[in-house]
Amino acid sequence: MILFCEECGTRHDIDENLIKVGDYKFSCSVCHEMLCVTLNNRQYMKNAQAALHDDGDARSGGAPAPDRIVKVLVVDDSRMIRKVLRGIIESSGKNKVIGEAENGKMALDMIAAERPDVITLDINMPVMDGLTTLKHIMISHPIPTVMISALTKEGATETFDSLKYGAIDFLPKPSQVKGADLNIQREEILRKIGLVSGVQVESIRYLRRPAKDNAKESDVQLPCQCVVVLGVAEGGYGALLNVIPRLKADIPAAYVAIMHQAPHHVDGFVRYLDQCSQLAVGRASDGLVMKGGNCYLSADCERFQVTKADGQIRLQLAPSAGASEGGAIDHMMRSAATVMQEDAAGVILTGTGVDGIDGLGAIMGNGGTVFVQDPRSCLFKETPVRAIDTYHVSNLISDKQMAGAINAFLMAQNKSIKEMCV
Structure with a gap:
């Protein structure tokens, strides 16, 4: 192993x-x-x-087998919400609520006895809150968990916290406020439970996370000798939170992560990532000089490319291009492959669709290295499985171990560059 x-x-x-x-x-x-x-x-x-x-499950996009009944534990301090969630969860005939808990302590006591397949978890609860409960679950009994809370909405700090601590996905509580359609909410809850039930939660727990490195605030600037392009689509927040905060900041490599999210959601995520990462995390921008120890995030509607002029590696906004030229991840990977050659790496994480598949081929064709998230650890498996099938990738890495693999590769790459300069 x-x-x-x-x-x-x-x-x-x-x-x-x-x-x-x-x-x-x-x-x-x-x-x-x-x-x-x-x-x-x-x-x-x-x-x-x-x-x-x-x-x-690996090829079915996370959907459970037709004859499998998914056992769900519902954790919420509101009796009414528990009743509503039970009704929604069991309405499909594919799930069974095997227990209800009104606080985190009660949930932890029930997990060992009931052995649920999926947990739905509120955040604000008495006795033990949801985030504390989640940490205990992921250390002692790793089980796929969906946060269902009034606080878990896209772009919220509480949402990012829950994903950082191991939740697979998040949803707001079902509500009819402002004319919200309960049928749409019901379908989304059932969809997420089905997807989450197909995620293999890796039973490796690191007992100490890297602390934020204040050295990134210093005037030390590392050159950009390697470029790593990370592509994520749906489910990307959690995957990137398992990777970027664990990347080392003292390696002369720059990272670009392209997310299939709206730009304003990427803005909020950048601020959160910067606070919990050793790397300096910022938004990609036109003409930006790439520096080692930095990570730049962009939305898929922003088509950036890597360029090199006067010895400097830059990010540059490319002119609008037709769909035949691929998506933003493909475009970034192809440019990194052309400019950086063997000093480029491509990473495909959870997602759907084909964006990034051609880009991986370009990186491999120019001597670079590729990493693919193990579909068993993905919420959305389609893109990783396509990459595996297309390029016969055998070295699959879970999101929890991805940063360690990238760090090891970059340290070896940096050593080779230094030896070549001697």
Whole structure:
């Protein structure tokens, strides 16, 4: 079993025979980060790739098998909301609410006994709030969790917090305020539960997250010797929150993440990411000089490309182009491949559609490196599965280990560049 330390990127080859029952804990040999592997994770790592080529969840976009009843635990302090959610969840005939809890402490007591497939979780609750509960769930009993709260709306800090702590997705509570259509809300809740039930929550937990590095506020400027392009579509907030905050800031590499989101939602996400990342995170802009240790976010309606002039690597807004030239992720990856050659990397995370597939081919064709999120850890599996099928990618990495893999690659790449200059 291969694991990457989130703190320093060091690769660890673990003897699976050591993991017989329960947890196996060990310390990173370089930075002493404590990691924990469970028996479930060993089974996950063995079976994930094989599942890509059967008729199971990996190719069905996360939908459960037709005859599978999804067991759901509903956690909310409002009896009325619990009743409404129970009615919605069980209305499809594919789900069963196996328990209700009015606070987080009660939920934690029920999880071990009831063993739900999915949890819906409120944020504001007495005794133990939702975010604290979520942390306990993801450390002790990793289970796919959907936040359903009045606070979880797109662009809200509470939403980003819940995704950072391990929630798979989020929804607002069902409501008829301002003429909202309950039927539409019902369909969305059922859709999300179906998708979330098909996500394999990785049972690896890092017991200490990297703290925000104040050094990024200093005047030290790293050159841009490598460019990493990350493409995400639906479900991208959670995936990027598992990757960007864990990337090392002391490597001369710049990152560009293209999101299929509205620009104003990207603006709010940039501010949040910058507060919890070692990298300096900002918005992509026309003419911007790319610097190592920086990450630039853009929306898919903003077609940026990488250019090089007078020894400087820049981001440049490209003229509008037809659909035949592909999407924003393809365009960025192709330009990075042309300019950076073997010093370019492409990353495809959760999403639907084909944007990024051709871009990965361009990076590989120019000697660069590609990373694809393991579909078993994706909310939306379509794009990663397309990438795997198109390029026969075998090195699949979950979102939790993606940063460690990228860090390790970039450190090796940086060492090679230094050796070439000697």
